[in-house]
Amino acid sequence: QPTIGVLAVQGDVREHVQALQLAGARAIAVRRPSEVEAVDGLVIPGGESTTMDKLVRIFDLHEPLVARLQDGLPAYGSCAGMIMLADRILDGHRDQQTLGGLDITVRRNAFGRQVDSFEEDLRIRELGPEPVRAVFIRAPWVEDVGDAVQVLASVRVEGADHPVAVRQGNLVATSFHPEVTGDHRVHAWFTDLVRRA
Numbered sequence: 070q071p072t073i074g075v076l077a078v079q080g081d082v083r084e085h086v087q088a089l090q091l092a093g094a095r096a097i098a099v100r101r102p103s104e105v106e107a108v109d110g111l112v113i114p115g116g117e118s119t120t121m122d123k124l125v126r127i128f129d130l131h132e133p134l135v136a137r138l139q140d141g142l143p144a145y146g147s148c149a150g151m152i153m154l155a156d157r158i159l160d161g162h163r164d165q166q167t168l169g170g171l172d173i174t175v176r177r178n179a180f181g182r183q184v185d186s187f188e189e190d191l192r193i194r195e196l197g198p199e200p201v202r203a204v205f206i207r208a209p210w211v212e213d214v215g216d217a218v219q220v221l222a223s224v225r226v227e228g229a230d231h232p233v234a235v236r237q238g239n240l241v242a243t244s245f246h247p248e249v250t251g252d253h254r255v256h257a258w259f260t261d262l263v264r265r266a
């Protein structure tokens with residue numbers, strides 16, 4: 070059973086801990102550098118990425134997290150967590166930093182200009198034939214991906230497709246919140262990825 074940490078400085082930590090446990094992982098909250106060292110994989114929850122970034126730096130987690138990510142720690146980021154894993158941000162707050170690792174550019178609050186929050190059924194091959202109910206809450210989309218990044222799902226807005234689920238090796242990110250639907254396939258798939266890493 071792999072130990073998967075949920076970054077617990079801000080955001081909907083408890084929902085991810087529960088989803089991971091139901092997916093068969095041992096889940097722990099990560100608030101200290103020593104906890105960063107203790108995990109086999111990391112989930113970065115949704116929340117507010119500017120606040121999360123500030124708290125990560127205040128709690129001296131920025132450097133240890135970046136070091137482990139560069140060392141190949143498997144990680145899954147949802148919504149604000151996707152922003153934290155992105156190498157580049159558009160519409161970021163002044164001075165906003167990310168942990169990076171994923172060779173993507175994300176646009177914060179990208180759907181906000183159309184609608185704040187919405188749900189959509191998405192087909193993601195890695196999760197099987199049943200579509201996932203994707204819940205978007207002030208979500209980012211992926212504006213640009215590097216060559217090593219695989220797009221798993223996109224949402225079409227005004228005739229253009231915007232990636233909302235991506236993978237690059239052991240790094241996975243979704244613009245949406247799978248932890249709120251009771252469907253734990255994303256967490257189960259990530260747990261499997263951690264197990265094989």
Ligand code: GLN
Pocket residue numbers: 114115116117118119147148149150152177178206207208209
């Ligand atoms: N809009 C938030 C941000 O930019 C993300 C929203 C979320 O995680 N639900 O950080």
